Every structure is written in C-alpha cells, then in structure tokens.
Amino acid sequence: MNKRFVHSILPGVFLASGMAALAGEAWAQSGIEVPSRITDVRRGDTVINRERPDFDPLGVRVGSFVVLPRLRLDGELNDNIFATDTGEQGDFITTLSPNLVVQSDWGNHMLRFQSGADIGRYIDNDSENFEDYEFNGNGRLDVTRRTKLRAGAGYRQEHEERSSPDDVRGVEPTIFDVLSATLEGSHTFNRVTLTLGGAFDQYDFEDVATAGGGVINNDDRDRDIVEGSVQVSYEITPLYQAFVRGAYNVRDYDAAVDDNGVNRDSDGYEVVAGVSLDFGGITFGDFFAGYQSQEYDDPLLDTASGPVVGADVTWNVTPLTTVVGSISRVIRESTSRDANTGEFASGRFFTTVGVSVDHELMRNVLLGADISASQDDFEGIDRTDEIYRAGIDAKYLINRYASIGGAYRFRMRNSDIGSAEFIENVFLVRLQVQY
Numbered sequence: 289m290n291k292r293f294v295h296s297i298l299p300g301v302f303l304a305s306g307m308a309a310l311a312g313e314a315w316a317q318s319g320i321e322v323p324s325r326i327t328d329v330r331r332g333d334t335v336i337n338r339e340r341p342d343f344d345p346l347g348v349r350v351g352s353f354v355v356l357p358r359l360r361l362d363g364e365l366n367d368n369i370f371a372t373d374t375g376e377q378g379d380f381i382t383t384l385s386p387n388l389v390v391q392s393d394w395g396n397h398m399l400r401f402q403s404g405a406d407i408g409r410y411i412d413n414d415s416e417n418f419e420d421y422e423f424n425g426n427g428r429l430d431v432t433r434r435t436k437l438r439a440g441a442g443y444r445q446e447h448e449e450r451s452s453p454d455d456v457r458g459v460e461p462t463i464f465d466v467l468s469a470t471l472e473g474s475h476t477f478n479r480v481t482l483t484l485g486g487a488f489d490q491y492d493f494e495d496v497a498t499a500g501g502g503v504i505n506n507d508d509r510d511r512d513i514v515e516g517s518v519q520v521s522y523e524i525t526p527l528y529q530a531f532v533r534g535a536y537n538v539r540d541y542d543a544a545v546d547d548n549g550v551n552r553d554s555d556g557y558e559v560v561a562g563v564s565l566d567f568g569g570i571t572f573g574d575f576f577a578g579y580q581s582q583e584y585d586d587p588l589l590d591t592a593s594g595p596v597v598g599a600d601v602t603w604n605v606t607p608l609t610t611v612v613g614s615i616s617r618v619i620r621e622s623t624s625r626d627a628n629t630g631e632f633a634s635g636r637f638f639t640t641v642g643v644s645v646d647h648e649l650m651r652n653v654l655l656g657a658d659i660s661a662s663q664d665d666f667e668g669i670d671r672t673d674e675i676y677r678a679g680i681d682a683k684y685l686i687n688r689y690a691s692i693g694g695a696y697r698f699r700m701r702n703s704d705i706g707s708a709e710f711i712e713n714v715f716l717v718r719l720q721v722q723y
Contacts, residue, residue: 332569334602334610335646335654343652343685345722347391354393358722360385368712369416371451371701376710379416383408398428415460418447426470434476441469451701451710453636453664453673454623456504458496464506465492479523489513508546509623514538527566533576534559539621548625550589550632556582556619558596573601582619582635589634590668592619608648615641626669633666642677652685673703693718
C-alpha cells in the first residue's frame with residue numbers, strides 16, 4: 289500500500305471518527321431524554337436493523353413460513369455512465385427491483401428462499417439496459433444444541449459494470465452467470481468451536497459485440513473456484529472470542545489458455561487470526577489479520593501474496609446514532625494487460641477503508657452518510673488505482689407498506705493509466721412498497 293494512498297485516507301477516517309465522538313459527547317451533555325421506543329432495544333441492535341413495530345412488514349403467513357414480498361422503483365441520474373475520463377455521457381436510468389423472501393418460522397432449524405431482480409432501462413443509451421436476477425436458498429440443521437449444519441445454493445445473472453478494470457468495452461455490458469453452493473458444519477466442545485466449510489462458484493461470461501461488428505470472446509474468462517476452510521474458535525468469555533482460520537482454494541479456467549495464450553489456473557491459501565469483541569452491545573465487531581497467497585500455473589503471471597486484514601466495527605454512539613467502520617484487503621482475479629509493455633496482471637490486491645454514519649432523526653426518518661477509500665494494486669503490471677467514494681441518503685417511512693428516499697453518491701478513480709480515471713456523480717430517488 290503506497291504512502292500517498294495512506295495519507296489521503298487518514299484525514300477522512302479521523303474526521304469521521306472525530307465527528308462521531310463529538311456527537312456522542314453532545315448527546316451525553318444535552319440532557320435529552322432517550323425516546324421510550326428505543327430504551328428496550330436488543331443487544332447489538334443498530335439504527336438500521338432495530339425492530340420498528342409500526343413500520344416493519346407483516347408478511348404473509350403460509351403454514352410455518354412467512355412470505356415477504358417487496359417492490360422497489362429507483363430513478364437515477366448519472367453524469368458519467370461509461371466511467372470515462374473524457375467525453376462523459378450522462379443518462380437517466382429507471383430500475384425496477386422485485387424481491388420475494390420465504391422464511392421459516394421454526395423453533396429449531398431454519399430454511400430461507402429468496403428471489404429478486406434488477407431491471408434497468410436507460411432513456412438515451414438503451415444498449416446499456418440490463419436485467420439482473422438471482423435465486424438462492426439456504427438452511428440450517430440443528431443436529432444438537434452444539435452441532436449445526438448449514439448449506440446454501442444459488443444462481444444469479446449480473447452485468448459487468450463499465451467501471452470494472454476488466455470491462456472489455458463492447459457495445460453492450462458483459463453479462464455473466466454465477467452458480468454457487470456452500471456447505472458448513474460446526475461443533476462446540478465446551479469453549480472451543482470447530483467449523484469446517486466448503487464453497488463452489490462457477491462463472492460463465494457471455495461474448496459481446498464490438499462497435500465494428502466483430503465479437504469479443506469472453507469464454508476464456510469462464511472458471512470454477514473451489515475452496516475449503518477450517519476455523520477453530522475459543523470463547524474467552526461470552527462476549528470475547530478468538531479464532532484462527534485457514535483456507536485453500538483452486539481456480540480452474542475452462543480454457544487451457546486465454547486469448548492471449550496465458551494459463552490463468554491457480555491455487556492459493558489464506559491463514560488469519562482474529563477476535564470477536566462485544567463491549568456491552570454498544571460497541572462490537574470482528575478483527576483479523578493474516579497472510580494470503582495465490583500462485584498461478586503460468587510463469588508469465590506473478591504470484592500474488594501479502595498480508596490481509598479485515599475489521600468491521602459497530603459503535604452505537606447514542607441510541608439514535610450508529611457509526612460503522614470497516615477495513616479489508618483481499619486478492620481479486622484480473623484479466624488486465626499493460627498496453628505498453630504487453631505484461632499481464634495475475635491478480636490484484638484490493639484494499640478498502642470506510643466509515644458510515646446512520647442517524648434516526650425521527651421515528652420514521654433515517655439519515656445516512658458514508659465515505660471510503662480503496663486501492664487496487666495490480667500484480668505483474670505497473671498499475672495502481674485509487675478509488676474514493678462518498679454519499680448521503682435519507683429515507684422516510686410512510687407506513688409499514690411504503691417508504692420513499694433519496695441519495696447522492698460521488699465516486700472518483702485516480703490511476704497510473706490515465707484513460708482509466710473518471711469522476712461520477714449520481715442522484716437517486718426511490719419508492720419502495722412491501723407487505
């Protein structure tokens with residue numbers, strides 16, 4: 289992580305933390321009585337996830353299941369839909385998002401199904417229209433009080449964002465499908481919990497047309513990813529837990545070599561240690577640090593290896609204000625190539641630091657703000673991207689069946705590759721109905 293990136297993100301992090309601290313002090317000194325509706329919130333509740341009996345959806349009960357339908361309509365004005373550094377084009381996008389959740393209501397075990405879609409339509413650039421959708425299910429089998437089995441499976445279709453470093457710049461966005469499955473089992477021995485897990489993801493990318501009438505082959509990006517993991521946790525006290533986790537993965541591409549003659553098959557591992565802490569339900573979170581390595585079969589691709597970290601900390605500054613801070617560093621796949629040297633990127637270390645604040649202005653008015661900074665460091669080529677994001681949002685809960693809201697989002701990318709830089713402003717209005 290270069291010094292320029294660190295120096296650029298620290299002021300924002302410290303400013304957000306300072307504002308949160310001042311907010312907490314101001315609340316403590318104000319003498320304002322805490323509203324009765326939130327004096328009995330459950331441990332670990334936040335402004336966003338706490339129960340609101342007057343506004344939470346009822347759902348439809350079908351036997352021992354609860355069905356929760358939802359429909360969201362977004363209107364979005366984006367001033368740079370292609371994420372370009374010059375010749376920016378703006379457009380208005382309407383997105384319809386139906387969603388259906390079927391959740392069990394059992395004393396033991398759990399079963400949940402979900403389906404949803406995002407159907408987007410551009411006014412002027414209809415070639416950017418998209419239809420994303422997903423189906424998934426997961427469940428938990430309580431074998432005994434100490435032994436649990438969890439499993440899940442899903443299928444989704446998505447489109448690749450124009451801001452993605454791997455976007456091939458076809459006349460339409462690249463569409464890809466993901467088939468996934470997970471299986472996990474855990475058993476608790478007194479204070480020690482052993483967890484074994486496995487995951488499978490299959491990616492299938494569709495070809496796209498070029499402006500000149502040709503076709504860009506994306507089949508060489510199709511791949512299967514298999515991962516196995518083991519975690520040992522130790523409960524120091526009911527509120528403090530330490531853990532060690534190890535994982536091994538295999539990434540197998542369908543094509544022996546891609547269109548550039550490169551074999552992108554790889555295998556890698558991750559070893560981390562961390563803690564889960566809970567300070568009275570007011571501040572709680574997870575922290576971990578370790579090492580990750582991904583080694584590629586082709587000698588043209590450099591091994592991507594280095595330290596990884598992760599943290600997700602929630603602080604209820606007051607009963608009406610929640611601050612969440614997070615940091616992560618992971619290895620992502622990449623198909624990027626240096627146009628000047630002809631060298632290929634093997635992968636990229638993606639590091640993100642972010643802070644968000646949510647505030648309950650009134651019982652049915654929620655405000656939010658967030659800021660984050662990310663670094664995308666490509667292994668094997670001379671390219672580093674820095675991405676900065678900020679946003680504000682507001683939500684008005686009309687009743688348990690409907691809400692309206694709005695948001696503003698800013699995003700900027702600085703890069704060693706001048707053509708990869710861009711600035712984007714997005715204004716959004718939202719209507720949501722549910723039952």
